[in-house]
Amino acid sequence: MSDYPQRVTDSFNERKRLIRLRRKKENLRFWEEFRIIPRWLMALVAILYVLALVIAITVNLAASRNGNDMFPPDLRDNPALASLALAGLVTAASLGLAIMIFFLAYVNRDASRRGMSAALWTILVIILLPAWGFIGFVIYFLMREPLPYPCPQCGNTVGARFNFCPNCKCNLHPSCSQCKREVAETDKFCPNCGNDLKMSSSAVEISAQRSVE
Numbered sequence: 001m002s003d004y005p006q007r008v009t010d011s012f013n014e015r016k017r018l019i020r021l022r023r024k025k026e027n028l029r030f031w032e033e034f035r036i037i038p039r040w041l042m043a044l045v046a047i048l049y050v051l052a053l054v055i056a057i058t059v060n061l062a063a064s065r066n067g068n069d070m071f072p073p074d075l076r077d078n079p080a081l082a083s084l085a086l087a088g089l090v091t092a093a094s095l096g097l098a099i100m101i102f103f104l105a106y107v108n109r110d111a112s113r114r115g116m117s118a119a120l121w122t123i124l125v126i127i128l129l130p131a132w133g134f135i136g137f138v139i140y141f142l143m144r145e146p147l148p149y150p151c152p153q154c155g156n157t158v159g160a161r162f163n164f165c166p167n168c169k170c171n172l173h174p175s176c177s178q179c180k181r182e183v184a185e186t187d188k189f190c191p192n193c194g195n196d197l198k199m200s201s202s203a204v205e206i207s208a209q210r211s212v213e
């Protein structure tokens, strides 16, 4: 009775270790990740940026002809410099906005790629954005499920939550034959009791039975 919370903590730690292991294998690279953001969205953001630039400069030049533009008098005499300064301001603002939009698009695509609820996570991140800034993204990156990965036996793509490969019935969550704790398929020895996992060939069968329970 008293050791129940302890066992829950243990299995939670085991699960975390396996998720970390799986994540490390994902080996994500920034530019490859960037590519999951849809092309049309990048084009749209670029078009909007150019549009904002053109509108801002046109409006400011028109205003400066009437003598009421947004810049101090010494810049007013130099429309080229004023336009350049304005372009800088618009670029800075657009850059911040674009980063936000790309992050949202990434969360949306990445969540659906990982079999998570894309709509739910996108909405959550948007809701947190005004008050908490990027905390929604941080929560997402901490909570996200591992990517689907190839089955260690047949190479068929399996989800991170699968217990068995649907193609070859390979046990995807093998456990130690001695202490019955879950181990990663790459472990040579059990991290809990030190049992030699390669020696006990029956481990797969035993863990298969355990997973069914």
Ligand SMILES: [Zn+2]
Pocket (backbone or CB within 6 Å): 151, 152, 153, 154, 155, 156, 165, 166, 167, 168, 169, 170
């Ligand atoms: Zn398989």
Ligand SMILES: [Zn+2]
Pocket (backbone or CB within 6 Å): 176, 177, 178, 179, 180, 181, 190, 191, 192, 193, 194, 195
């Ligand atoms: Zn063990």
